[in-house]
Amino acid sequence: MGSLLTACSGEPPSRYEEYAIQGIRDGNLDRQGAHAVIASINHGGSFWSTEKNERLYNWNHDSNGYSDLAQTALSPSGSVALTADTKSIVAWNADTGRSLGYWTVPSRLHSLALHPNGQVAALGREDNLASIFDLKAGQIVRSLAHEHTIRSVYFMPKSDYLLTGSEDMTANLWNWRTGQKIRSWEHNFPVDVVTSNHTGDVIFVAAYMDNGYLYDLNTGNTIATTNTQRQRISAARFSPDNKRIALGLFDGHIQLHDATTGELLGKWRMHIRPNVYRESSYVTDLAFVSGKKLVALGSNGLLNHFELP
Template sequence: MNLVRKICAAFLSISLFIIAGCENTPESVADWKHAAVGLLDASISEDGRFAVIGSVNHGIGYWNLETNELLYEWRHNDNPEDGILASDISPDGSRVITADRQNFVIWSTVTGKPYGYWQAPAKIYSVAISRKGRYVLLGLQNGNAIHIDMTTGRRLVFTGHRDEAVSSVDLSANGEWAFTGSHDYRAILWNTRSGKPKYIFEHDSRVTQVALDRKGLQAFTSGTRGNAFVWDLTTGGQRSRLALKPREYVISAARFSPDGKWVATGAPGRDIILWSTQSGAKLKQWKAKTRNQWKPSGAIVYAIAFDAEGKHVITEASSGFGQKWAVLPLSQP
């Protein structure tokens, strides 16, 4: 859903001294190799069953994670510089949106064929797609966010951010509410029919990650200075602040559990953490796999999700590996 690769890469080096074999964290219950060299971007479906993988050497892959089967291979064009920078899977799993620097494509997950190719008016930083692919949301480098009705062609340009890149976006399943985070230190929840903001969440650093829960009752935001929050969308108030260390720390992926009790985050340095949305306490932590576990190396967690029952967390990392993690047992907050 978002473009945080450049920011994450800057923070990745702080973890290079850590050797995987010396870390005392729970093991994954399943590992899948999805790229030989590494990933440019990834997205995981809402039920954790499918993933979109933008790899360094092989374009875009659409994977069935239950069978670890590559279902489709896609490309925007033959230009190797136009690798995907952002992607999303619709909440019902019927569509995928992929975006390079200037263009986006909507694909059918049933046939594997594209519905069409479109060009954006500025560099694309982040994308989201609604149920059945009816609506698309683009976050652009020029500070605008564009909501598009793919059936009627109606476009609403949201200009509520202060001419700073819209680095992360999310969209309600019905496409009625857009959530955008920007380098202008703000995250904004706004109505896609009127273009009017409902809530503006101020931060003390650039906002690099936003996410909505499935029921539309909570929102997640995070910035570049170790600050991450869960917001109550019935009141607009802060529900909790995650217990991050007071240092430079970027979250590269976030997803709420199906029941809204937890939020899972991924970050540079291979961090995968499960948090309580009520208290902000850390409940469990894992480390993503690297290509060579015996050498100091790192990985950015690009995508994270829960399975349908909320019993497992699914991740895709820049190292080229997808992994599955058991939530239970939990640590005590």
């Protein structure tokens, strides 16, 4: 019990490494937390091995200098990555570091996701559309409409389902191949984060300055609520066994919850870098490295390592 109380007070990381000198605008981890793609401030994009703590590639859209990147995505296996600025999107082969294609952005992007097969991307757009982009064909094959900007997109595992979260205060479940809307959840605030567990039968939705909600995919009913004291949630990831969910917050804290009851199991805080952009770092992404370890990317450019109960 003593260790849990210590964790709830905001225990610091066991260690951390610097991945960007001046901070990052976006960053993603693969399923096992073994690789990271980041869009750094003033220093373009890069791809990292978190296990070796080694920068593998520098990725920019302009060969003449650093690109001002704003969005990233990484396939669950870590084999394909996306980087985007306000004008373009590039897909990358993470094994070779080479570009798979360069395309013009149809509208300013607010979110990106890659299908587990690494061949299809979802583009969350400012013009209220979530577009399905076929990387091999190099074109949009379908667009799904909300009534406002799309803040979050997520491909469900082993299915043709896509989750979208919008500033119109709804989270929608779609069959992205047919364009059919399967289900919709209404909230009181714009939806910031949507994701699911690894078997795709439970989804998680977080709205702006609200708690998180766990839903049964088949019935649409609420399973549990994760209480974050109205702190805004910036990232979420289920544990490999689907029993827990880790939440990254905009105030730099991480909370671990029971994915069935919503019970708070522990709380940690990201390392702070004085005099660095966004000193109180928010969490851009996190991943379970094993049942006892968690890694989290912070907007201040640090990768944090945490020991779990």
